[in-house]
Amino acid sequence: MNFKASLRWKFSLFLTGVVLGSVLLTGWLINKGFDTNFKKYLLKTYELQTEDFLSLLQETYQLAGNWERVVNSPEGRRLIMSNPSLLKLEDSKSNTLLHQGLGRRYMVRGGLANRRVKVYPLVVQNQVIGRAWLLSTNPAGLITHADLAFQQSVNRMIIFSIIILGVIALGLGFWGANYLIINRLGRLKQAFATLAAGDLKVRIKDSSQDELGELATDFNTTAENLLHLEELKKSYLSETAHELRTPLTTIRSHLEAFQDGIITPNQESLSLVMEEVMNLTSLLNDLQDLTSSTGLCKNLRSLPLDLNLILANLAEKFRPLAAEHDLTIIVELPTIPLYLKGDPEAFTKIVNNLLSNAIKFSVPGGKIIIILQKEASQIKISIADQGIGVQPEEIPKIFERFYRIDPSRSRRTGGSGLGLSIVKELTEAMGGTVKVESRPEAGSIFTLTFPAPPSF
DSSP: OOTTTOHHHHHHHHHHHHHHHHHHHHHHHHHHHHHHHHHHHHHHHHHHHHHHHHHHHHHHHHHHSSHHHHHHSHHHHHHHHTOTTEEEEEETTOOEEEEOOOOTTEEEOSGGGGOOEEEEEEEETTEEEEEEEEEOOOTTTEEEHHHHHHHHHHHHHHHHHHHHHHHHHHHHHHHHIIIIIIHHHHHHHHHHHHHHTTOTTOOOOOOOOSHHHHHHHHHHHHHHHHHHHHHHHHHHHHHHHHHHHHHHHHHHHHHHHHHHTSSOOOHHHHHHHHHHHHHHHHHHHHHHHHHHHHHHHHTOOOEEEEHHHHHHHHHHHHHHHHHHTTOEEEEEOOSSOOEEEEOHHHHHHHHHHHHHHHHHHBOTTOEEEEEEEEETTEEEEEEEOOBSOOOGGGGGGTTSTTOOSSTTOOHHHHOOSOHHHHHHHHHHHTTOEEEEEEETTTEEEEEEEEEOOOOO
């Protein structure tokens, strides 16, 4: 597998970068926080030690009575030497009593810039008896070897802990990525490849409720729809081939009989041949509708349509055909004309198909009612018949291509199974919806709903 194209490697590199960055940032923040608080601790400790030292120095002077006894006595010298940050000791007249350098107990960090000196007055019974020069309390410039060793040991422990946590997080991350994402994506990829190869029965078993689970569900639904459509197409093509073969066989047999002189061409035989030719023409027209409706959906015009006028004209057009089937067409139109923006050819084809369907499935003596009305911000067109109706389980399928309510019907009685699918495609392309209400032996009502346009 190409390294650059591998999602597993890309995700692994991304996860490694995130974990490494998080580890470094966490380690730096912890170390910075510890260093800051450790310096505060050293500062506070040093201040307390300085206060205790100055207090003891003043008490020693008060007991001794003068500086000479303090400096020369063993107790005084031990006290003075106990504080290595003491640089100089003066009496009240600024005479230097003691001057010493920085002891070995402390390390100087940062050079002379950190070696600030502070002068503390020494007071006994409200009288200044001298001054003590002490090294600055800046802990960055004054730190013991023991303090430094402690700080370094803590830092090592922090680094070790961060590394261990980073390795654990990385391991869990890789495991989770592989199990929860990469492997599931691999199954999806394989399923898509299988589907693309033509196996429409492939399915993905993934019952999780996350995005990948939803994607798997959508894939299964798509594959199921494709399989269903493929089965409908095969059934339709098989039936179409059969129905093409039947009239062609009839026409061929009659023509051969004419040529051989077996049958003398007359009105009856020629009418039979013409009927089969018309059947072929009807079938070809249906196939043409299947392709032209798709093209029409992509190139719809947006023109003002006078719905009152169009529906009235279409009703007049279909009245002779309805009369042949002993049917009556009734049109109920509002007194104020309603307009719609859309493609006149597409809209005419929609209503044509619905009226043809209503006539085809109505029983003699029935009525076909066309109703146009406006409800709130919607325009509704209903076409109702008093025909054979549709079974409830058939209703969700009647808008599918090639679907026939009664598979036993031929083209002459059941049509091609394309009319209602064309109605749905064109209606939705014009921004509308179509729905059907039906009961067996009671008839059907097809309702077209479009958003009402602004006033013209």
